[in-house]
Amino acid sequence: MNTDNNRDAKWREELRSALSAKERTSIPRAVIPQLDPKFRVHSNHEVNQGLSQAQAVLEATRCLDCPDPQCIQGCPVSIAIPTFIKNIERGEILTAAKVLKQTSALPAVCGRVCPQEKQCESRCIYNKMKKQPVAIGYLERFAADFERENIKANNIELRPSAVEKNGMNIAVVGSGPAGLSFAGDMIKKGYNVTVYEALHEIGGVLKYGIPEFRLPNVVVEAEIDGLRAEGVNFVKDCVIGKTISYDQLHQLGYDGIFVASGAGLPRFMGIPGENFIGIMSANEYLTRINLMGAGRPGEDTPVLKGNRVAVIGGGNTAMDSVRTALRQGSKTAMIVYRRSLEEMPARVEEVHHAQEEGVEFMTLCNPIEYLADEKGRVRAMKVQRMELGEPDASGRRSPVPIEGAIEEIEVDLVIVSVGVSPNPLIPNAIPELEISRRGTIVVNEESMRSSIYDIYAGGDIVRGGATVILAMGDGRRAAAAMDKELMKQEK
Amino acid sequence: MSMFKIVEKEHFSENVVKLVVEAPMIAQSRRPGHFVIVRTGEGGERIPLTIADADLKRGTITLVIQAIGESTRKICALETGDCLTDIVGPLGQATHIEKVGTVVCCGGGVGVAPLLPIIKAMKEAGNRVVSILAARTSELIILEKEVAEFSDEVIFMTDDGSKGQKGLVTAGVEAVIEREKVDLVVAIGPAVMMKFVALTTKKHDVPTMVSLNTIMVDGTGMCGACRVTVDGKTKFVCIDGPEFDAHKVDFDEMIMRLKAYN
Secondary structure: OOOOOOOOOHHHHHHHHHOOHHHHHOOOOOOOOEOOHHHHOOOOOOOEOOOOHHHHHHHHHHOOOOOOOHHHHOOOOOOOHHHHHHHHHOOOHHHHHHHHHHHOOOHHHHHHHOOHHHOHHHHOHHHHOOOOOOOHHHHHHHHHHHHHHHHHHOOOOOOOOOOOOOOOEEEEEOOOHHHHHHHHHHHHOOOEEEEEOOOOOOOOHHHHOOOOOOOOHHHHHHHHHHHHHHOOEEEOOOOEOOOEOHHHHHHOOOOEEEEOOOOOEEOOOOOOOOOOEOEEEHHHHHHHHHHOOOOOOOOOOOOOOOOEEEEEOOOHHHHHHHHHHHHOOOOEEEEEEOOOHHHOOOOHHHHHHHHHOOOEEEEOEEEEEEEEOOOOEEEEEEEEEEEEEEEOOOOOEEEEEEEEEEEEEEOOEEEEOOOEEOOOHHHHHOOOOOEOOOOOEOOOOOOOEOOOOOEEEOOHHHHOOOOHHHHHHHHHHHHHHHHHHHHHHHO | OOOOEEEEEEEEEOOEEEEEEEOHHHHHHOOOOOEEEEEOOOOOOOEEEEEEEEEOOOOEEEEEEEOOOHHHHHHHOOOOOOEOOEEEEEEOOOOOOOOOOEEEEEEEHHHHHHHHHHHHHHHHOOOEEEEEEEEOOHHHOOOHHHHHHHOOEEEEEEOOOOOOEEOOHHHHHHHHHHHOOOOEEEEEOOHHHHHHHHHHHHHHOOOEEEEOOOOOOOOOOOOOOOEEEEOOEEEEHHHHOOEEEHHHEOHHHHHHHHOOOO
């Protein structure tokens, strides 16, 4: 299988000259099939259904195979985007999938949850022509799904890549996107890689956080199986810094450690009544439902249900929570956000899906107090109406309270989704590690190396709360830097 | 592949079971005060249990479980040779052990199990240890022999007077404080018991430590289900605790939150 990235390859030149730019640009962007909102709010089925092969090939035809492709610059892991797209156009879908795997450990995940509109697709030449960009995300997902289904349909046995082992051992702390991406790169470089996970399932936020209707577990499982087949060793139920100390990792013979323990600590607002029953973090709500299967037959973990559910916040996790609440049977599910729709950090697609499903948006509203019944169960929230003032440090217009505009709104379940802080477990367990004021691990931005020579770190434990793809980018950079360093020491 | 095999099971009473489980890595890293999260069966819930003891040579930890709900009943039904699906830990902050003088250790019900390693460590640190074991009735007193081995004195309090003195644990605490200088009280048991021990010792201004057993999911700081108010601030039992200054814990809020799923 030829995964050559050479734009001057004969097949690529031929493909380019087969159609004129005008013919290519006259094709409208593919529309991804979606489940009907009325049906999907009662199910956990994935909302986006993926392109058909005909749709994908046509969409791939739109790509002009630019001589200086800007899309790659917009990708945190620098996927060879035109190469994989042109392979789809010529019908070599499995080759396209291989091209993706060269730089991304989890293409089926990224094709679903990356904010492409802010990354690769925002740099597409089509934007300059005032046309919709090539649907790079849909195509990525198509190629990755095609490969997975092909493996399944043909019972293909996954084998480790034929890399010579270098005999060095690497420990990875956390099996979320940063850890998996790092592990995938290091195993390909010939290291023995062991990933330690605190929970009883591998996948981190991909499992406990992102819901099934946006990222099915089978997709995550397949990506993990791929890494396992490559030779990555996974150890669950193990908290580094608790079960095994940093010193013990050395005794176990690890030459390098990558910490990707994530943004473990949910933030609360510190307002009166926030500890009443029925008020919980988005992390708790989503973990109970996604990881623990609350509400499904045969699962012991309970979750509180509400008729009127308020989700506080405007990020992707807030959208995941509010749409989960609808699927749990709530009659009214609302987003309560202190700025306006325009400033909302969630992906446009997620906001759009939530609106289609009937989520109410209470923007320019900030909860200031919760009220409970005699048993301590939340029954209402007091919200302060806001208006937009001058831009703040983030460049967004900051919300200012409108004096006296306080309302009481009936609610029986509140999900607080106002961000997370870095998990303090590792920083507490390794006192010599340099930690920022925000509690994140301080690293060199290029190499992702921490203040301790053999510890590298990436993902939310460094960033404080970012995206899957940025975490994966960190994993890649850390792998490259650690490999370079260890090879230097070896010589 | 599970390595969490039960190698010994003992019934303390009808609903209270002691399990000795293979968990070598946890056995070597646990300290008094630590807890683990346990899961039984593929659809099992994650529940926190305090570690009662560990045996480094056998690579085992000891758990004492009271069957009070679906998950604890499932665990108590397991037999020697069976495996727990998952155990993760040790979690939480270890107990701060030092020589302070006289330590009164109060255990209510199965709270005696997590108290035992603290009693041992306090004694080994050179303290005079007075243990007060309280239960509804004599059959529910557990680990009597083990507690006695490491205590200078053991006082029993039962609601029905079937063992030791008739009365609540607070009466026992009060009596010791009145007769001698007490430097520290450690209380582990039902939330309501810890609340009243705290009120009693507050009156006498004796520093008091409690170990809280709240609802948890992950046990590593991720979910916040375990949050309690301590000194007016929200704390997470799983990472900030499980032990706190008893005089600063909002027990009424904690007791309310324990009923979230009842």
